[in-house]
Amino acid sequence: MQVEHPKPRWADRFLLLDLFEGLKTTVRELFQPKVTVRYPEERLEPADRFRGMFRFSYDRCIACKLCAQACPIDIIYIDVHDEQREVDGKMKKLKVLDRYDIDVKRCMFCALCEEACPTKPKSIWLTSKTYELASYDRNDLYFNMQELEYWDDRPKYTGLPDEDAPAEIEGQKQIAGGHE
Amino acid sequence: MITQAALMKYLVWPLVKFLVAFLIVQVIVAAMNWVERRLLGLIQARLGPNRVGWHGLLQIVADPIKFLLKEDIVPSSSEKIAYFLGPMLPLIPAFIVFCLIPFGPGPMFLSARVNVALLLILALTSTGVYGIILGGWASNNKYSLMGGLRSAAQMVSYEVPFGLSIVGVLMICGSLDLVNIVNYQANNAWNLLPQIVAAFIFFVSMNAENNRTPFDLPEAESELVAGYHTEYSAMKFAFFMLAEYSSMLVNSCLMTILFLGGWTIAYDGHGLTTAKLISMGTFGALLGFAIFFAKVMFFMLVYIWFRATFPRFRFDQLMDLGWKWMIPLALGNIVVTGIFILIGQERLMYWIGLATIGAIFFYLSRKPAPSPTKTAHAHKVVHAS
Amino acid sequence: MFDVHEMEINFGPQHPSTHGVLRVLLTVDGERIINAKPVIGYLHRGTEKLFEHMAYPQCIPHTDRMDYVASATNNLGFVETVEKLMGITAQIPKRAQLLRVILSELQRISSHLLWLATHAIDIGAMTPFFYCFREREQILDLFETYCGARLTLNCMRIGGMPEDAPAGWLDDIEEFIGKFDAAVDEYESLLTNNRIWKRRTIGIGVISPEEAIEWGVTGPPLRGSGVNWDIRKALPYECYAELDFEVPLGINGDTYDRYLCRMAEMRQSRRIIEQCIPLIKATPAGDIKAKISRVVRPPEGEVYHSIESPKGELGYYIIADGKSQNAYRCHVRPPSFVNLQALPAMAKGHLVSDLVALIGTIDIVLGEVDR
Numbered sequence: 001m002q003v004e005h006p007k008p009r010w011a012d013r014f015l016l017l018d019l020f021e022g023l024k025t026t027v028r029e030l031f032q033p034k035v036t037v038r039y040p041e042e043r044l045e046p047a048d049r050f051r052g053m054f055r056f057s058y059d060r061c062i063a064c065k066l067c068a069q070a071c072p073i074d075i076i077y078i079d080v081h082d083e084q085r086e087v088d089g090k091m092k093k094l095k096v097l098d099r100y101d102i103d104v105k106r107c108m109f110c111a112l113c114e115e116a117c118p119t120k121p122k123s124i125w126l127t128s129k130t131y132e133l134a135s136y137d138r139n140d141l142y143f144n145m146q147e148l149e150y151w152d153d154r155p156k157y158t159g160l161p162d163e164d165a166p167a168e169i170e171g172q173k174q175i176a177g178g179h180e
Numbered sequence: 181m182i183t184q185a186a187l188m189k190y191l192v193w194p195l196v197k198f199l200v201a202f203l204i205v206q207v208i209v210a211a212m213n214w215v216e217r218r219l220l221g222l223i224q225a226r227l228g229p230n231r232v233g234w235h236g237l238l239q240i241v242a243d244p245i246k247f248l249l250k251e252d253i254v255p256s257s258s259e260k261i262a263y264f265l266g267p268m269l270p271l272i273p274a275f276i277v278f279c280l281i282p283f284g285p286g287p288m289f290l291s292a293r294v295n296v297a298l299l300l301i302l303a304l305t306s307t308g309v310y311g312i313i314l315g316g317w318a319s320n321n322k323y324s325l326m327g328g329l330r331s332a333a334q335m336v337s338y339e340v341p342f343g344l345s346i347v348g349v350l351m352i353c354g355s356l357d358l359v360n361i362v363n364y365q366a367n368n369a370w371n372l373l374p375q376i377v378a379a380f381i382f383f384v385s386m387n388a389e390n391n392r393t394p395f396d397l398p399e400a401e402s403e404l405v406a407g408y409h410t411e412y413s414a415m416k417f418a419f420f421m422l423a424e425y426s427s428m429l430v431n432s433c434l435m436t437i438l439f440l441g442g443w444t445i446a447y448d449g450h451g452l453t454t455a456k457l458i459s460m461g462t463f464g465a466l467l468g469f470a471i472f473f474a475k476v477m478f479f480m481l482v483y484i485w486f487r488a489t490f491p492r493f494r495f496d497q498l499m500d501l502g503w504k505w506m507i508p509l510a511l512g513n514i515v516v517t518g519i520f521i522l523i524g525q526e527r528l529m530y531w532i533g534l535a536t537i538g539a540i541f542f543y544l545s546r547k548p549a550p551s552p553t554k555t556a557h558a559h560k561v562v563h564a565s
Numbered sequence: 566m567f568d569v570h571e572m573e574i575n576f577g578p579q580h581p582s583t584h585g586v587l588r589v590l591l592t593v594d595g596e597r598i599i600n601a602k603p604v605i606g607y608l609h610r611g612t613e614k615l616f617e618h619m620a621y622p623q624c625i626p627h628t629d630r631m632d633y634v635a636s637a638t639n640n641l642g643f644v645e646t647v648e649k650l651m652g653i654t655a656q657i658p659k660r661a662q663l664l665r666v667i668l669s670e671l672q673r674i675s676s677h678l679l680w681l682a683t684h685a686i687d688i689g690a691m692t693p694f695f696y697c698f699r700e701r702e703q704i705l706d707l708f709e710t711y712c713g714a715r716l717t718l719n720c721m722r723i724g725g726m727p728e729d730a731p732a733g734w735l736d737d738i739e740e741f742i743g744k745f746d747a748a749v750d751e752y753e754s755l756l757t758n759n760r761i762w763k764r765r766t767i768g769i770g771v772i773s774p775e776e777a778i779e780w781g782v783t784g785p786p787l788r789g790s791g792v793n794w795d796i797r798k799a800l801p802y803e804c805y806a807e808l809d810f811e812v813p814l815g816i817n818g819d820t821y822d823r824y825l826c827r828m829a830e831m832r833q834s835r836r837i838i839e840q841c842i843p844l845i846k847a848t849p850a851g852d853i854k855a856k857i858s859r860v861v862r863p864p865e866g867e868v869y870h871s872i873e874s875p876k877g878e879l880g881y882y883i884i885a886d887g888k889s890q891n892a893y894r895c896h897v898r899p900p901s902f903v904n905l906q907a908l909p910a911m912a913k914g915h916l917v918s919d920l921v922a923l924i925g926t927i928d929i930v931l932g933e934v935d936r
Contacts, residue, residue, distance in 0.1 A: 018758035051713035072623035109628035224695035492689030551827035
């Protein structure tokens, strides 16, 4: 299909109609509603499948290390050891998770770890709809096991009052996922 | 003998009027910064500055504070005297001209009534080029120099059509005095109609004089040459910007006075002529000023509208346009106007202008032709088999 | 007798309009360009070397980051190449193919919108930038609803797709493409007939068809010169062979023709998506992945496969040694890299102000050029 060049009429050339059409478009846009979302007072809610910050569940994790294998940049550090534990009256050899750290500052949120996780429901998932991970300290972005499970999901730096912060969990240290 | 009355009449009173006008102009120029950014944003499907103060109005205060407190970097190898003089030179003519422009009906709105006011204004605004050349050269930066020279060449080239387009108006009105031109328009009709080509040339030359899109190559960031004000920071840069906006305001005022009837809304002597406005006392004076202000603001908004809509010309195309199209067109306009005046058919020019404007609106109201990138089968859908 | 003053100017890596970190060494005579030599490598991240150390499924997020503007097509190219190597191209379910086509065409529209935005603002028209980004935001929202990310999608897997379309996604797409034609009309009203735009783009950067083929230029720069080569038509992949669309061709091979070609391509992509939606509704839900093992171990061999990305022909060349989960060598043929070679030929004789128009019209993304 050959694209044709537009053929201007006599009127277009002399009355500068092409320029006026452009002016007409801009003035029409002036009166359209604007799509700007005024962050941080208004926020866009990400989609359900949005790949944001991790959440981890120690109880569901079976320490299979498939997520660490699947990660393209090897930022999941897992240490396990075997233990003999009493399960239903019999001594069974179980894997116990010692260390489950994620270096979030190098993460690209590709969700390959979530895909690789074999448990149902998944033990690591990214659909927490949190993208505000900015931090003033580089070390804040290295999350160990407890932090991954219990991080506070509202960043502290906006200066807005924290009405929807989750309640304090008894006995667990609340570690913020952002600036303290 | 210098009497007290003469002193009052010729020195003190004009100075006071000029200072009042100057202050109002400075406020408008500062507000223009906000208007431009806000309007540009709203045209571009976004909000402009709207956080600092109510709808962003405190931005007008925040920007000068920023400029005053910023570090004033002076390149060590620049030519100091010229470097400091550079930003001030465009400001001087931009400010002086405001004592020659009448803002409303009556002697209270005009600091100095000169019977060759138009010529004087043209001469004064032309001297604004010096500051740019000096600023570009004194920066000791070959790109600034190139930018400055280009800008100067652009401004000087468009002075010619700027002046020639006014000749048509002069031929019709018969006077260089701005107040007389406005009164002539009140007695006939706006000069836009008989001199529509001249108005167009004048407007285009105005844009080129002020380095505004589509002629803003010297200021464009995305081109290689950075422009004459690269090496200036803080207040000196602000001076260049101030000079640009003041110059825009002066040109808008000129355009209203020459082509749109200034502070009058009248046809053939009926309506709000100068005499009628003066007879209405204070209210009439304020009304006249309000009308003038509205028209000037309209042109300032059109400046912004143009900036939002059009791409910019390349430099050689810009010079091409000025020398090969604007000047012959302006000369042709003078000849045609002369012919019409000679055969005594001045009124016919008004009808031709009206017909042109009518034709433009007529064509604009129709739907534009479909774009060449659409195909005839654009909407055929293949159904699932 | 006459001494020519040639000046070497650096159109540096830091510049608002080089679309990334591209350095062009210009030899100018006054304002005329005598030679323009692109210097690249400022964004080299060793992607191809990284591919040798990662399993095939792990490579897919890295392909996103080469042409970061059009990541779905990057994913598609890689995934199809591996499938071709494994010989399972025929086993990809129809629904997965249609999803891939919809994502690729949405990505093509998104990439062309970004191209138009940056090209227009380089030439001085600042408003199309914001209008294009407004439409692009809607497309990115569609991507987010499908795969969770807006820019670096990671939305395809070897053998199919990672997940099925969420409920309501197809209706959202239909709503978007219903309004899209009017949006393209709006951009065109500002640019296509505009005499200033035409002056800046007609006659700039002319490549003849023979020259284009010699330089290896592909994509809209090639089709703008009139050569009818679109891989979607010439060597169809996925289900393009069944879809009805046209390939726009230019006449003179200048910037204006390339602009018209890309605008027409946006409309044709909309048409493709419009056709795909009823087709995808007719396929069984959930059938989105071929039956292959989770561990991807292609047999020994080498393959080259290319697809039509928004910038041109994107090719992947993979050598597999049959034993390991990594590629032995994976080389990417980026369209922007090859198209950039034509820049000196196009820039010769033009003014420096035209250089920004030329860089914009080739539509380069430095992530792809440097990898």
